[in-house]
Amino acid sequence: MAPPEGPRAPLEFGGPLGAAALLLLLPATMFHLLLAARSGPARLLGPPASLPGLEALWSPRALLLWLAWLGLQAALYLLPARKVAEGQELKDKSRLRYPINGFQALVLTALLVGLGVSAGLPLGALPEMLLPLAFVATLTAFIFSLFLYMKAQVAPVSALAPGGISGNPIYDFFLGRELNPRICFFDFKYFCELRPGLIGWVLINLALLVKEAELRGSPSLAMWLVNGFQLLYVGDALWHEEAILTTMDITHDGFGFMLAFGDIAWVPFTYSLQAQFLLRHPQPLGLPMASAICLINAIGYYIFRGANSQKNTFRKNPSDPRVAGLETISTATGRKLLVSGWWGMVRHPNYLGDLIMALAWSLPCGVSHLLPYFYLLYFTALLVHREARDERQCLQKYGLAWQEYCRRVPYRIVPYIY
Numbered sequence: 267m268a269p270p271e272g273p274r275a276p277l278e279f280g281g282p283l284g285a286a287a288l289l290l291l292l293p294a295t296m297f298h299l300l301l302a303a304r305s306g307p308a309r310l311l312g313p314p315a316s317l318p319g320l321e322a323l324w325s326p327r328a329l330l331l332w333l334a335w336l337g338l339q340a341a342l343y344l345l346p347a348r349k350v351a352e353g354q355e356l357k358d359k360s361r362l363r364y365p366i367n368g369f370q371a372l373v374l375t376a377l378l379v380g381l382g383v384s385a386g387l388p389l390g391a392l393p394e395m396l397l398p399l400a401f402v403a404t405l406t407a408f409i410f411s412l413f414l415y416m417k418a419q420v421a422p423v424s425a426l427a428p429g430g431i432s433g434n435p436i437y438d439f440f441l442g443r444e445l446n447p448r449i450c451f452f453d454f455k456y457f458c459e460l461r462p463g464l465i466g467w468v469l470i471n472l473a474l475l476v477k478e479a480e481l482r483g484s485p486s487l488a489m490w491l492v493n494g495f496q497l498l499y500v501g502d503a504l505w506h507e508e509a510i511l512t513t514m515d516i517t518h519d520g521f522g523f524m525l526a527f528g529d530i531a532w533v534p535f536t537y538s539l540q541a542q543f544l545l546r547h548p549q550p551l552g553l554p555m556a557s558a559i560c561l562i563n564a565i566g567y568y569i570f571r572g573a574n575s576q577k578n579t580f581r582k583n584p585s586d587p588r589v590a591g592l593e594t595i596s597t598a599t600g601r602k603l604l605v606s607g608w609w610g611m612v613r614h615p616n617y618l619g620d621l622i623m624a625l626a627w628s629l630p631c632g633v634s635h636l637l638p639y640f641y642l643l644y645f646t647a648l649l650v651h652r653e654a655r656d657e658r659q660c661l662q663k664y665g666l667a668w669q670e671y672c673r674r675v676p677y678r679i680v681p682y683i684y
């Protein structure tokens with residue numbers, strides 16, 4: 267269907283040219299990281315030691331395993347949920363319904379993997395398949411995004427995302443045209459954002475830990491820390507699954523290549539980089555240093571969870587006793603903005619906590635290589651860019667009230683620095 271006439275959202279990521287470059291650059295970066303982590307020098311910058319041939323990338327076994335994984339996660343999504351939550355109000359004043367059973371899917375997956383391993387499933391063989399698995403995940407992301415792009419052609423205008431209706435096919439393919447593409451109750455974006463990629467990330471980490479135990483007799487302390495921290499992060503995301511319904515990915519961004527590739531390929535294969543690095547480059551880690559790193563992760567998690575929960579509680583019910591005493595600014599929309607508590611410290615305290623955790627995930631890998639710090643560098647860039655996008659949207663939404671908030675809380679992410 268033709269997009270609506272009238273003012274359009276400004277183009278992001280450098281417009282169609284930037285989007286075309288990212289279509290190639292994102293998969294290329296992912297493969298570079300996978301190859302670098304398994305090479306001796308493990309260089310983040312500079313060419314990989316060798317380029318794999320097609321025979322190293324294409325494997326029918328990997329394709330079958332990948333499709334079985336997607337099928338399993340889709341089946342778990344369709345199981346009865348403990349709760350069905352309503353999303354934010356849409357342009358046509360309706361609200362979509364979402365099953366809240368992500369944590370259940372994580373637990374059931376763990377049980378199934380546990381059963382499989384006790385029946386002889388060679389989990390330690392998974393690290394050898396990362397390259398062909400990443401390849402089929404990338405292919406799936408391209409094909410799936412094409413399907414999403416075509417599906418959006420017949421979607422009603424009210425179902426399109428504000429950013430994905432530029433009319434340029436490459437840009438719209440990259441950013442995503444439809445806001446919440448679904449077939450019946452199956453919501454593709456919500457499913458992809460929290461299930462196959464996030465749970466796949468934990469499974470890859472676990473397989474790397476098992477492989478390390480096979481190679482060296484037992485997993486290293488560094489590998490335990492990376493696995494533990496990232497399991498906590500994924501478990502937390504699924505436990506607080508409902509909170510994703512108010513993030514900009516769900517409420518504002520279309521579902522196109524960026525999120526499809528990000529969710530199902532980028533997250534499992536690049537977010538597991540520290541564990542991949544540790545398998546080939548073991549790092550000594552003493553108890554005092556490990557304790558200090560645990561403390562850093564705990565501080566990051568405390569800020570991340572505290573800030574996210576405070577905002578979610580406030581948005582759900584401003585008179586909840588946990589947030590009722592906080593200072594607020596009224597806005598013309600009828601919604602209020604918090605100006606004390608976590609949201610009075612900086613304008614994105616949740617990003618600050620997330621970044622502190624990202625540092626704690628890299629520190630167990632030592633300081634001899636830059637490669638394991640890739641996540642911290644990429645994530646800083648992602649959150650700075652995301653923060654700028656969110657500020658633009660909030661200024662548009664709240665006008666003078668947002669300017670007043672910025673005056674009262676002048677720092678964006680890091681107090682007194684940024």
Ligand SMILES: NC(=O)C1=CN([C@@H]2O[C@H](COP(=O)(O)OP(=O)(O)OC[C@H]3O[C@@H](n4cnc5c(N)ncnc54)[C@H](OP(=O)(O)O)[C@@H]3O)[C@@H](O)[C@H]2O)C=CC1
Pocket residue numbers: 512513514515570574577580581601602603604605609613614616617620648652656659660
């Ligand atoms: N690991 C990863 O790869 C990634 C993790 N994340 C994490 O996801 C989480 C969610 O992030 P994201 O969706 O970007 O954004 P936020 O959760 O920070 O949400 C931003 C929205 O919060 C509301 N808000 C802003 N300021 C206030 C205030 N003072 N009082 C009340 N409401 C306010 C506004 O929406 P409104 O007023 O409409 O409610 C604003 O649009 C973060 O913890 C982030 O770190 C994000 C991206 C990637």
Ligand SMILES: CC(C)=CCC[C@@H](C)[C@H]1CC=C2C3=C(CC[C@@]21C)[C@@]1(C)CC[C@H](O)C(C)(C)[C@@H]1CC3
Pocket residue numbers: 292459460464499500502503510513515524525527528529532533
């Ligand atoms: C470079 C590239 C491919 C960009 C795509 C970005 C995506 C990888 C991220 C956009 C927002 C995300 C969120 C999470 C994972 C990464 C992506 C998909 C998230 C699910 C991680 C767990 C958190 O607790 C969260 C639920 C808050 C978070 C939501 C946003």
